[in-house]
Amino acid sequence: MVKVQLWGSLRQAADGQAEVEVEAATFKDLLDRLVDAHPGLEPQIRRGVSLSLDGVIYREAWFTEIPPEAEVVLLPYMTGG
Amino acid sequence: MSLDEYSRREFKQVGTRVRRPDGVDKVTGRALYGADVTAPGMLIGRILRSPHAHAKIKSIDTTAAEALKGVRAVVTSADFGVPDDDFTRDVQDNCMARGKALYDGHAVAAVAATDSATAKAALKLIKVDYEILPHVTDVDEAMKPDAPVVQKGRVQENVPSGYSENVTAHFEFGHGDIEAGFAKADKIVERSFKTAATHQGYIEPHACLAAVTSDGKADLWCCTQGQFFVRTLCADIIGMEASQLRVTASEIGGGFGGKTTVFIEPVALALSKKSGRPVKIVMTRDEVFRATGPTVSSSSDVKIGMTKDGRITAGLATLRYQGGAFPCGTTEFGCSAAFAAYDLDAVKTLGWSVLTNRPKEAAYRAPGAPMAVYAVESVVDELCRHFDLDPLEVRLKNAARKGTKSSYGPTFSDIGLVATLEAAQKHPHYAAPLGPNQGRGLSCGFWFNFGGNTCVSLNVNTDGTVGITEGNPDIGGSRASISLMAAEELGIPYEKIRTVVVDTNSLGYNDVTDGSRVTFAVGLATIKAARDAIKKMCGRAAKMWGIDPEAVEWKDGAAVPAGPNAGKFPPMTLAEIAAVSAKTGGPIAGHHEVNADGAGVSFGVHLVDVEVDKETGATKVLRYTIFQDAGKAVHPDYVEGQMQGGAVQGIGWALNEEYIYGKDGKLQNPGFLDYRVPVASDLPNIETVILEIPNPGHPYGVRGVGETPIVPPLAAISNAVSHATGVRMTELPMSPPRVLKAITDGA
Numbered sequence: 001m002v003k004v005q006l007w008g009s010l011r012q013a014a015d016g017q018a019e020v021e022v023e024a025a026t027f028k029d030l031l032d033r034l035v036d037a038h039p040g041l042e043p044q045i046r047r048g049v050s051l052s053l054d055g056v057i058y059r060e061a062w063f064t065e066i067p068p069e070a071e072v073v074l075l076p077y078m079t080g081g
Numbered sequence: 082m083s084l085d086e087y088s089r090r091e092f093k094q095v096g097t098r099v100r101r102p103d104g105v106d107k108v109t110g111r112a113l114y115g116a117d118v119t120a121p122g123m124l125i126g127r128i129l130r131s132p133h134a135h136a137k138i139k140s141i142d143t144t145a146a147e148a149l150k151g152v153r154a155v156v157t158s159a160d161f162g163v164p165d166d167d168f169t170r171d172v173q174d175n176c177m178a179r180g181k182a183l184y185d186g187h188a189v190a191a192v193a194a195t196d197s198a199t200a201k202a203a204l205k206l207i208k209v210d211y212e213i214l215p216h217v218t219d220v221d222e223a224m225k226p227d228a229p230v231v232q233k234g235r236v237q238e239n240v241p242s243g244y245s246e247n248v249t250a251h252f253e254f255g256h257g258d259i260e261a262g263f264a265k266a267d268k269i270v271e272r273s274f275k276t277a278a279t280h281q282g283y284i285e286p287h288a289c290l291a292a293v294t295s296d297g298k299a300d301l302w303c304c305t306q307g308q309f310f311v312r313t314l315c316a317d318i319i320g321m322e323a324s325q326l327r328v329t330a331s332e333i334g335g336g337f338g339g340k341t342t343v344f345i346e347p348v349a350l351a352l353s354k355k356s357g358r359p360v361k362i363v364m365t366r367d368e369v370f371r372a373t374g375p376t377v378s379s380s381s382d383v384k385i386g387m388t389k390d391g392r393i394t395a396g397l398a399t400l401r402y403q404g405g406a407f408p409c410g411t412t413e414f415g416c417s418a419a420f421a422a423y424d425l426d427a428v429k430t431l432g433w434s435v436l437t438n439r440p441k442e443a444a445y446r447a448p449g450a451p452m453a454v455y456a457v458e459s460v461v462d463e464l465c466r467h468f469d470l471d472p473l474e475v476r477l478k479n480a481a482r483k484g485t486k487s488s489y490g491p492t493f494s495d496i497g498l499v500a501t502l503e504a505a506q507k508h509p510h511y512a513a514p515l516g517p518n519q520g521r522g523l524s525c526g527f528w529f530n531f532g533g534n535t536c537v538s539l540n541v542n543t544d545g546t547v548g549i550t551e552g553n554p555d556i557g558g559s560r561a562s563i564s565l566m567a568a569e570e571l572g573i574p575y576e577k578i579r580t581v582v583v584d585t586n587s588l589g590y591n592d593v594t595d596g597s598r599v600t601f602a603v604g605l606a607t608i609k610a611a612r613d614a615i616k617k618m619c620g621r622a623a624k625m626w627g628i629d630p631e632a633v634e635w636k637d638g639a640a641v642p643a644g645p646n647a648g649k650f651p652p653m654t655l656a657e658i659a660a661v662s663a664k665t666g667g668p669i670a671g672h673h674e675v676n677a678d679g680a681g682v683s684f685g686v687h688l689v690d691v692e693v694d695k696e697t698g699a700t701k702v703l704r705y706t707i708f709q710d711a712g713k714a715v716h717p718d719y720v721e722g723q724m725q726g727g728a729v730q731g732i733g734w735a736l737n738e739e740y741i742y743g744k745d746g747k748l749q750n751p752g753f754l755d756y757r758v759p760v761a762s763d764l765p766n767i768e769t770v771i772l773e774i775p776n777p778g779h780p781y782g783v784r785g786v787g788e789t790p791i792v793p794p795l796a797a798i799s800n801a802v803s804h805a806t807g808v809r810m811t812e813l814p815m816s817p818p819r820v821l822k823a824i825t826d827g828a
Contacts, residue, residue: 005490008253008429009239018256043238050531052491056778058678059531073490076252076413078531080596080788081281081338081444 002030002066005073006041013040027051028062030072048077086605086679087777095569095781098718101561102579103332112332115288115304120359123290124153124193126352127200128345128362129207130372131182131189134216134438134746135229138180138209141190145206151199154356155207157190161351164317167235171407173318175441176347182211183231183406184438185747186371193352193360216438216746220380220403223247223437231406231436247436249408252416254489255429262395262427266386270463276452276795276813277739278378278403281445282730282758285334286369291349292359297321299350301328306340306554307593312585318347319354329584330554337556337730338444341593344373370751374443375740377402377411379452383419387464391475395427396420396488400453402434404442409434411442411449414529417489418450418792419457422476422498422525422684424485438746444595446727447528447788451734451795455813458524458796463809472523472800473506476686480525497710497774498525498684504770505686510706519692519703522800526685526792530785532602532677532778533592539567539610541618541669545656547571549580549610551603552591557787558719559599565715566604566781570611572638573655589674597785600715601776602677608780614671621665622653679778680785685709687728687793693805698821700736700802706768712776712784721769724790728767731794733759739814 001021006014014020015038022037024030030051035042050059052073058064059078066072106112143155158179164170173179178187190207194200215229222228223245230246237250263269289303299321305311308328316323333340345362353360364373380401386394398419402412416430430453465472480502485493505511505523515521540548549567553559564578571578592598619633622640626633632647633640639652662669690704707724714720737757741749750756775782799810802820808827812819 007490008255008431009251012239040238055491055494056679057491057529057531059533060676061678064678071492075490076417078529078596079410079414079444079448080528080531080598081341081446081448 002072004030004034007074010041010044010074014038024066026062026066027058027064030066050075050078085777086780087775087782088780092569094575095565095713095715096717098716099561099565099575101558102564103555103560114285114334115331116363118290118302118331120290120292123359123361124195124356125197125200126191126193126349126360126362127197127204128188128348128368129190129204130368131178131185131187133182133211133213134185134218135214135231136182136211137214138178138182138189139212140210142208143190146192146203149199149203149206151195152192152203153195153358154193154352155190156348156351156355160355161318162320169314169317172314172342173347175407176344184440186368186440188348188372191348191352193356218437218439218742218746220378220401220435220437223403223435224401224433231438235408235436248433249436250412250434252413252432253429254416256486257425257427259395259397259427259429263386265388265394267389268464268467269384269386270460271382271384272460272811274381274383274456274459274811276379276455278375278439279734279738279740280370280375280756281337281339283335283337283339286364286366287344287373288363289346289349290359290361291346291353293350293353295357297325299326301326301346301350302331303328303346304331304333304340306333306336306556306595308554308585309552309590310341310593311343311346314343315347315350319350327584327586330582333554333556337446338448338595339374341444341595342374366753367751370756371748372440374441376445376448377404377409377442378740381453381456383456383460385460385464387468389468391468391470391478393423393425393479396423396425396457397429398453398457399431400433402432402449403437403439404434405439406436407441408436409442414449415453418527419453420488421527422481423479423488424481425488428488430488446730446791450528450792451731454524454526454792455795455799459799462522462800473502473511476525477502495774495777496682496684497772500772500774501684501686501708501710504708504772505688508706508770510688510704515690518695518805519690520801520804521690522797522804523686523688524793524796524800526687526789528597528683528788528792530601530680530683531596531598532680533596533598534590534676535602535606536589536591536674537603537606537610537672538588539607539614539671541614541655541659543659543662545577545659547573547578549578549607550583550587551580552583552588553594553599553603554582556594557723558716559603562600562715562719563603563607566607567611570608571615571655572635597683597787598680601680601779601783601785604715604783605677605779606673606675609673610671612671613673614669617669617671618655618658621658621662621669624665626650681712681776681778683710683784683786683789685789685793687797689797689801691798691801691805693802693820695824698817698819698824700815700820702732702765704765706770707790708770708772709786709789710772710774710784711786712779713773713782714771715781715783717771720771720786723786724769725767727790728794729759729764731791732764732798735795735798735813735815737814737816739816
């Protein structure tokens, strides 16, 4: 199981939980399972999210493998100027 | 987990200050910018803009304009479809109003004519029947339940009920028990702040030339930060296949995030399609101010608790950003960046995105971060003053470092904040004496950085030179940096390499030049493309020597046997291998395609001295020093230029730059006479100190440097002015009238 930290305003879509657990081996799995388990997250995931894996931020990397015990944090989709 | 790309090495060329490849063209006027491109039979396009801040478009009559001699096409929103997705629809609706004019300067129609005067005359013949609607341009006013609604139906699911429909999104970040944190504080300071919208202020106005042929192909030349993204947007809006639209980026006279989208390009394409002739549009400066993206304006509340020995016990920030007439896209980054420099047990940021009758926000270096960090760093400074603590010591005591759980969630790995703070502490600037009416301020700054989609080709020419094609417009010296990294990897002189930025048919998709990504991501792809070419060259040498390819390695620009068992052969240089390439298997080229991650976050510290004239309220910047972690400075001149440029733009933002709206909702100062950017005589020499804490996600340790430097200046200067005047400043810009009023009110 992967523990995923949610930012504050997403928590209402996950019964107020700051951290949720899903069974996932890759980021693609993780996003799919998050939507399955917490449909309220779908609008934000559809708009775009980044994922931080042990402090490294990934914008779009479906097949990045998630090691056991990794710190996974959902973040807004990064843009810049 | 880290992206383990970095390996320590002694650089021979990276880190040197080689001659920039675009210098001669730019100083001799030979460089081709957006407005320099022409085509046979070209028409001139001009755009009619709303004089109202908010108005329903009841009808548009173009009959008289179309009948004018020399006019070849007129377009309105009726000539465009309606994209399915919100993002593209917003971009299109910003280029051409559909149903409502949402701000002063919003495009409502466009004309293509044989010359500019005819096009201008035709605009006057277009009759638009407006129904003027109530408007709102202030973020706090727009949030009130009875405020005029700018757009209906744009509220995200995360906004609680009870707010105006202008409030489109809500964000919350943080961790820990905020109230418990405040209970531990010896002092709590709570302040409210406002910042004005500012423009990116690039010298070159938006310009493009579109040529659509009768068989459905099109070419578009434009000044942009990302020709591939322009292609995506324009193909969607015009209804073309990407393969049929070739976009070529011109040289660019500044972008800073403001050229990461389109404003005139779809209009030029529509006019060209309708007229059957090439159409050129060049914005006036007035149009640039009224209708292209400024940054957001903000209103914020910050509350921070501190113990008397300088430990921050809790931080709370509420940020309200207006991003114009379309949903704001930067509030979340302000929330994430606000407290990023601190290691806090209890922190929370709340953000609200708000619609107003202003032009659509466009990115501006580290979008969303400067105004959030301004508010936080101002309150930290006030607490330091209250306890008479050294502001650098306090920041060091609370600094985020490896292992810190950041205020926006992830745990930091290798970061350079402590190193930059220590460098500032040791610098002579920090101990220099101040005179009367002078003040010193400092601030930390932070930006995320990212990598993104990147595609590079490296071609080995038969004369031993190398050509590199990449797909990102060079807005900060990337061609020099890319050539340097290729030279380092290949082991040939920098002068033997030419890097060019190519059109959308010449490479795979490249993301926009933004996010401080190019030296990181394109550099990474270039290094790997060079390694690909090296592998092929080693293979050719192996064939000629009759040995196994694995028995050949690359050293100092030549293939050599990997060890004594591989045989005894003299080094075969790149030039020698290239010269016979036709006989050994054909052309040699290296390629790399990647969606790069692992960009590594960036921190900086700015230190500034100012003097305030208490008779006039005018502020003079006396001394300015920047400390920033660059990972590895590939071309130090450009790194310093990025740092200095960010500081200068921040000085303008802090002291003078401001979108001023009248009660009628019209922009009062759409020109550089009334919108005052800093000029050379306003500025001291800006000293830079580059630190190099390698980024593990890049082969050479590179971090992006372009955005972080605009984050600290707002707070650093505000803190300096507050100390010089003895009055805490809470609103930007600190223009002379505002400073004078603060001094008078404070007295």
